[in-house]
Amino acid sequence: MTQPVLDISNLCVNYQTPKGTVQALRHIHLQVPPAKVVGLVGESGCGKSTLISAVIRLMAENAHVAAGKIRFMGLDMQGFSASELRGIRGRDISMVFQDPMTALNPVLTIGRQMVDIQYRDGLSRKKKRERAARMLERVGISDGLSRLDNYPHQFSGGMRQRITIAMALLVQPKLLIADEPTTALDATLEVQIIRLLKDLQTDFQCAILFISHHLNVIAELCDYVGVMYAGELVEKGTVRDIFHRPGHPYTRSLLECDPSVIEEPTRFLPTIPGDIPSLIDLPKGCIFQDRCAHVMTVCRKTPPPAVHLGDHHTAACHFLEE
């Protein structure tokens, strides 16, 4: 197998809070192969955003990496100094954020912001503007050169997300991290943005780590999927594995709860009963025990092993066999 762009092994992240230590991420193993799209799916609060903050090392002040390694292109990012990290951000790794309405600086023109991120390239301002304008046109904003002089509030939400995508790709990254880029947009725009991303990914051949809680979006865009629950990666595999042969009970309930797969008219949307366990006071054994329909004594005693179900397919559950 070729060297993954991003290789996360045994990553643990804790938050120090007045109530105690929140173990937000526990023993995460995840690889992003070159030029592939890896999706991360899970409920709010499952640690998706903490994971990407840890990858780009822009974590909250009370967070710290307790264990594990993050390798980018084979290099251990833990050993990077602040300036080495800055050298990677916005050149090898770039990001698209969740809320396009607040992701752009409101008092600077988008041209200024798009030129600034090219500060490492020794091009003239004019050249940088031209590149920015071409990229705007590439993401579907016509008349790019003159729109560069507009301010963010002069664009709609969907347009702004196109702009942030243009910015992220302008630096020609090896890895693009997209943190729920369509959550703040309405459904029609969501489809457009996903198509655009897919299109651009084929063109630019960058790897994408795509965070979402929309299963449809994941299925449409990704090659591989990781399912997160309460700070653990409970199952990972190809899109086909996850959507057609889900192993973990949580993945299965998640798929059942997707409104688009409901066939008969119903007055109640299916939900997973129960709440996410406290991440300060973790239960012994399986993290999903309290909400699992198949829970047994062993689940309450020992943490489940990672069971290999296929080439890329693993799930952490006592009831699965290789």
Add this chain to the structure above:
Amino acid sequence: MLFYLLKRVGLAVVIVVVAVVLLYSMIHVVPGDPASVILGPRATPEMKQELHKLMGLDRPFVVQVVSFLGKVARGDLGMDFFSQRPVAEIVFKQLDETLVLVLASITWAMLLGIPLGCYSAVFRNTFSDKLVGVFSIGVIAVPSFVVALYSLLFFAVTLQWLPAIGAGESGQLLDQARHLILPAFAIGLGWVGYIARLVRASMLEVLNENHIRRARAFGLPETTIVFHYALKLAILPTVTLLGTGIGRLISSAVFAEIVFARPGIGKLIFDSVVSRNYPLVMGAVVVSTVLFVLSTTISDSINAMLDPRVRERL
């Protein structure tokens, strides 16, 4: 931007007219006949009537207001009945001194306060941030006349480094500058703390915003982020504060002016109120009102220059 300026200046003119009308009516609603004040208790009714005619007080109120407004627009603020000199001349003579003092005070306060605020925000919750915090609250709490008195005692009397009173020989810039240091220090010191606190608070807010996180995720240098991306937003509340602040200072620099015996608008208003010199009070108040409106107009325009969203509002 030009459109914004036109609208904003139009608004300013309306505000000035309303303010002047209110001021004029206020003076006339206040009991007491200016003529009896000017002429003293032994004046005969005929003398008072004569003076009324001279001052235009025998005409209907509306006519008086309109004619006063017309005069103000032409720069004529009436006559001072004590010294028999035009009010405008007296006021404008004092105005330069006040403006220089106020601008000098605010400028040094800004030059120190803004970097202090940025520093505090970037190194938040460190020892030096807390030190800046204690300093800021301290200087805000001390009234400017106390600073004025003690700095005068220390620097002018004990050390004899700087002159104690007056505004310096006119025409001699160095001498005038030396006379400016202590009063500007006294007025500006509190503002340093004020500005530092305000900049720190708004800077902290801005540094937590999403677009700053995005700028960091693109690896922009920290100095670019703080001084170009964050400060341009974080400075907006301070610009607004300074707009009203400078306006207010024009009439409230009076403490420092009295302590250091400097001429100035504040001292002029104080003196003319004490001597019941109504035309002079009116003239000085009108001028400081106009300056107040002018300084808020300028600060709003600076805000509009910095923030495109403001330009399109109003």
